[in-house]
Amino acid sequence: MAKLPAFSSQFIAMSGGMDLATPPIAKANSDAIIALNVQPLFSGGFTRIEGYESIDGKIIPSEMKYYLIVLQDVPPPTLLNSEFLLDNKPAKVIEVIDNSIVVISQVGAAVFTKSSISIGEFTSVITYITSSVGDVNKSRDYLAKAFQYGCDLVRSVDGEGILRGVAELNENLIVFRDQDLFCGAFISDKDEGWKPVPKTYVIELSVSAHPEYFADGAKFTVDQQMHIALSSNVSTDNKKVTLICHSLFELNKQVSINNEVVGTVTACNEVTLTKGGYFEIIYHNFYGGVDTQYAYACNGYEVIEIRQDGSLIPIKVNAQYPQHIVAHKNHLFVSFKGGQVGHSLVGYPTRWSVLLGSEQFGLGDEITALSSAVGGVLLICCEHKVSALYGSTSDDWALKGLSKVGIQAGTLQSTFVPVGISTNGITRIDQTEQFGDFKLSELDASRKLGFNPLDNKISFTSTLANRNQVRFYSSSGSHLCIMLLPDGTTKSTYFNYPDKLTGVWQSNNYTYLAFNDGKVYRQNENCYSYAGKQIEWLIKMSFNHCGSPTTIKSWHSAELQATTQGEGKLKYRYDLDYNANFHATKLNEDISIYGGGGRWNDSFWNNFLWSAEDYSTPTFQLSGYSRNISLSFSGDELYAPPFELTGLIINYITRRLYRV
Structure with a gap:
């Protein structure tokens, strides 16, 4: 009696990374050969890359909402797309349905039933209001329009050209953009959006008495008006002092402290910044107070301290053209063009007196990065070498060479180990167990991706600490997530943005991006698009031989292991025999995944059911004969929560040996 052919199955656990270098016949079936606009999951699998939103302090698009408002009177169809103020917040009508309207506006708009609403010449009374509808797809469409409306409302920063820097302090953003003559600085405001930061002035005094009175935060009097010294720097001979404050003074004015005349104004100039530089920004609390977490920045021309209210404190250093900046051992370190690096007094980032302990070193090579590493060692990366500074203060500094391989400028980042781009590829700097030394080693991502530093043209970097990720941003537009x-080991994917990236800055909370439009963009896991533009993602798994590359299989079906919040729509396709042109393929077939379920009680004691699937296992049909198969998944929904794709089960029948 004839025996029916037996079905076989193979499970594939998606690794979450790509392998572009291993030969196809030896490649692990868990790796992808294309992974675009997705990122790896720590335990395996892929999820979509997060989106970003434009912000200005006043408008936050990811917090925009929609309201379904039922009215006492039937609204005219002409209200569609009308813009008005809802509780003094900008709002827009996106749909008119019978006697109700759908309005998008900011979160927190105080709107109540039985209150009056006016849109243009139409006025009515609200009888019912809700911020949710039963149709998930319609709700997502409304939220997508609300998000887009929020992005459209966000103002660009005043000025010309690209953004020069973004800092975040106490939930406020301080942004730099070139003006006519100088680089301007602006701070975000919940009511106004962007507004100029408070002006600061450099006051030069000749000291006549009590130089010890001049301290940071000291209160002094000029013309019977009280002022505060934001920063104070007394010369080593106690005859001159430099103050930073918010007031402009005339020359020869007397300065009093504690009702005593202590000095005379000899110069007073507004703090200005040179245009054309790119700010490198760090954060540190040198002063130990709960409200003294400040930002420190250099732009190739100046070094500044940025206060939480946006006040700019210029730092007078001992060399020109500052390039890189870092806080290490409670010193502020700055590198300069020409291979020099110097530091402030310990605990005083604005004081750089050589006589009091500030020091400077020469490396003999252009410095490309500074990083304070584990074990209290300062890594000084140059174009052709890497050195380490050991010690705690100027009394015991010891400079030691680590490697003859250099690090490219703008590429050094650190999660739990420093990672950067060298001439050899993607390199990590590990601490050895002996004597606290370091060694440089190439990441396996370089081999798997066939990474070429010259071709990739990395310009910016950032980290995502909660995912142990380092991201390299390329001027060519193909960005790398590791x-x-x-x-x-590593897991790597690629991602791209719809516009050319011109700047990346990282705070303790978020990563900020800049493009050519002068707006500030913030990466956010609650953003499901690129500021209203679709995220088109693609995963193509490596070709799978399902046991043997010498046997022909008849492909029957596949089961995807996935989850999401609610419903997610994606497309699948499959390719046979390394994309051989004698095979027909099904292209871009639709499939849905579900997830986010929870238990609910269905009227019977202790009888719990699932409200929805917690994990989705959709099955789709395959067809054709071949030795191997590759499955691809893609999507481009405008507004959909992130998903997880973690595994596949392929069902097939082994037919016969392959004959040449």
């Missing part, structure tokens, strides 16, 4: 695993 997840570092505890065993030293």
Whole structure:
């Protein structure tokens, strides 16, 4: 009696990374050969890359909402797309349905039933209001329009050209953009959006008495008006002092402290910044107070301290053209063009007196990065070498060479180990167990991706600490996401943006991006698009031989292991025999995944059911004969929560041996 052919199955656990270098016949079936606009999950699998939103302090698009408002009177169809103020917040009508309207506006708009609403010449009374509808797809469409409306409302920063820097302090953004003559600075405001930061002035005094009175935060009097010294720097001979404050003074005015005349104004100039530079920004609390977490920045021309209210404190250093900046051992370190690096007094980032302990070193090579590493060692990366500064103060500094391989400028970042781009590829700097030394080693991502530093043209970097990721941003538009695993291996994917990236700055909370439109953009996991533009993602798994590359299989079906919040729509396709042209393929077939379920009680004691699937296993049909198969998944929904794709089950029948 004839025996029916037996079905076989193979499970594929998606690794979450790509392998572009291993030959196809030896490649692990868990790796992808294309992974675009997705990122690896720590335990395996892929999820979509997060989106970003434009912000100005006044408008936050990811917090925009929609309101379904039922009215006492039937609204005219002409209200569609009308803009008005809802509780003094900008709002827009996006749909008119019978006697109700759908309005998008900011979160927190105080709107109540039985209150009056006016839109142009139409006025009515609200009888019912809700911020949710039963149709998930319609709700997502409304939220997408609300998000887009929020992005459209956001103002660009005043000025010309690209953004020069973004700092975040106490939930306020301080942004730099070139003006006519100088680089302007602006701070975000919940009521006005962008507004200029408070002006600061450099006051030069000749000291006549009590130089010890001049301290940071000291209160002094000029013309019977009280002022505060934001910063104070007394010369080593106690004859001159430099104050930073918010007031402009005339020359020869007397300055009093504690009712005593202590000095005379000899110069007073407004603090200005040179245009054309790119700010490198760090954060540190040198002063130990709960409200003294400040930002420190250099732009190739000046070094500044940025206060939480946007006040700019210029730092007078001992060399020209500052390039890189870092806080290390409670010193502020700055590198300069020409291979020089110097530091402030310990605990005083604005004081750089050589006589009091400030020091400067020469490296003999252009410095490309500074990083304070584990173990209290300062890594000084140059174009052709890497050195380390050991010690705690100027009394015991010791400079030691680590490697003859240099790091490219703008590429050094750190999660739990420093990672950068060298001439050899993607390199990590590990601390050895002996004597606290370091060694440089190439990440396996370089080999798997066939990474070429010259071709990739990395310009900016950032980290995503909660995912152990380092991200490298390329001027060519193909950006790289690398997840570092505890065993030293990596998972890598690529992502791109619809516009050319011109700047990346990272705070303690977010990563900020800049493009050519003068707006500030913030990466946010609650953003499901690129400021209203679709995120088109693609995953193509490596070709799978399902046991043997010498046997022909008849492909029957596949099951996807996935989850999301609610419903997610994606497309799948499959390719046979390394995309051989004698095979027909099904292209871009639709499939849905579900997830986010929870238990609910269905009237019977202790009888719990699922409200929805917690994990989705959709099955789709395959067809054709071949030795191997590759499955691809893609999507481009405008507004959909992130998903997880973690595994596949392929069902097939083994037919016969392959004959040449």
